[in-house]
Amino acid sequence: MHSLAEKIQQQDMRALARAISLIENDDPEKLDLMSDIFSIQKKAHHIGITGSPGAGKSSLINRLLTYLRGKGLTVAVIAVDPTSPFSGGSLLGDRTRMNQHFLDPGIFIRSMATRGSLGGLARATKDAIRVCDAYGFDIILVETVGVGQSELDVMKVVDTTGLVLTPNSGDVLQIFKAGIMEIADLFIINKADLPGVVRLKATLEEYMMIAQPKGWSPLIVKTISTENKGMEELWKGIEQHKSYLFETRQGEERRLKQLELEVYELIREEIWRDVERRVQSDQSKVEQLRDPEADPYQLAREWYGVWKGDS
């Protein structure tokens, strides 16, 4: 067994952090490590929290952490950040609110960025969840920053997805357009002390009437994270969905489907790594890439053909 996998099983938090860095950087050791991590027994419930910036996700998660710790549960938080492709920086300002939890050994907080991971953010997040699960956390919380396509992909790797909405924010249309409504297992109306809650709830109920979800019908819960209200209701909702997944075997099916997709993704990552290395190590190919007259469609076909053993 990979030494990091062993240490993670022994609840070495530094090993956990190192393993996630290895995943983020697409380290060549990754497949070996993850294969060993896969073999470790796991038990965690994987929860995603998504919603527009400004919906109060971080502060909500902060309160939920305190609530869960009060119940004696251990929690890993993975904050998924779309990193600007230019500056390379991420805006984790509001995450400092979670600072109080950093010293608690029952809590692990880590942010992940797109940079470096060939398989994309969802792939890296899935691996990070698995590593945290192997460590032994009871709950893995995945938080996203926005509500775009990458967030949607990320939410597909968790068991239960909570969508945080605020009254009168005008978020609903954008969220609807991005297809996020359809993946929500819970609608969390945060800042539920603001006017407009009744209307937002009505909009959500109307949406469900139209969408007619098969199977699970998303719950609507209200929270006021600034006043620490609604955490119990929120947790009950999450637990209810967990039971549903277990009783209907939907959870098992969901994870199996994910496993299947993972194999494809991993193979593609390997081939991709290989192709890129081959191009970069061949000076004539690198020069062709810099020729403005070179037909990219032709080059792609030729080079991949050589790799496959055509020619």
Place this chain on the structure above:
Amino acid sequence: MHSLAEKIQQQDMRALARAISLIENDDPEKLDLMSDIFSIQKKAHHIGITGSPGAGKSSLINRLLTYLRGKGLTVAVIAVDPTSPFSGGSLLGDRTRMNQHFLDPGIFIRSMATRGSLGGLARATKDAIRVCDAYGFDIILVETVGVGQSELDVMKVVDTTGLVLTPNSGDVLQIFKAGIMEIADLFIINKADLPGVVRLKATLEEYMMIAQPKGWSPLIVKTISTENKGMEELWKGIEQHKSYLFETRQGEERRLKQLELEVYELIREEIWRDVERRVQSDQSKVEQLRDPEADPYQLAREWYGVWKGDS
């Protein structure tokens, strides 16, 4: 030469529409067609218009179309839509405003969705732009629906990007977080009759003071699309950026950089297609995929090794 490419060169609009469908559906013929399209001489300026839903992009583009037609220019509009992965539908409601232009032979309007395109929306958009360019349009306008990561990627394939903002919308923070500010060549303050214009302009100027863009300094233009105001100013701004790109050879460099990335993207697409086909054509592999105990990392490594000729 591919028969569609020939017809497109002869300005057959039905052939143009068919070619774009072929791109969207990742038709096996795509590489051949696009390789021929690549060889056709082109001249269009590629302009992206992005911004939050509700910023009035569609109505702005509608006015801009009328303005450009008045100058005798032909225009292709590609409306990029994040399609829900579940319903498959896209919400093109507000695009009906453009209906008046549908009968004008100097205008082509087409929406594109994520569905089917392996290389992602940006890749498909790039191909669609190239096909429209080969047809002979003077201007290619690419409109996005939201301001997330996919929109950011789409904007990287155009020459000039206009970011539509509205006063008091609170969009700026979200746009800033998504890294969209950094790709804007023009800030378009739409609905410039609303209060808050001065403040928005000050915020943008402050942003530029902090960001200190090298080379091109984004212009700020004001429009009121409902009153058809500011189109000339907007167009002058776009033309000014175009001249900048030409004079500094930045445009050439930008397109060359794009070409280089394209080769990699196209190879990735080929890999993607190939892997799935190989697995699906092998019954024992399909069965292993459905085994919940099967280690995906192990399977990926094994199967990849066999294809590379290891074993």
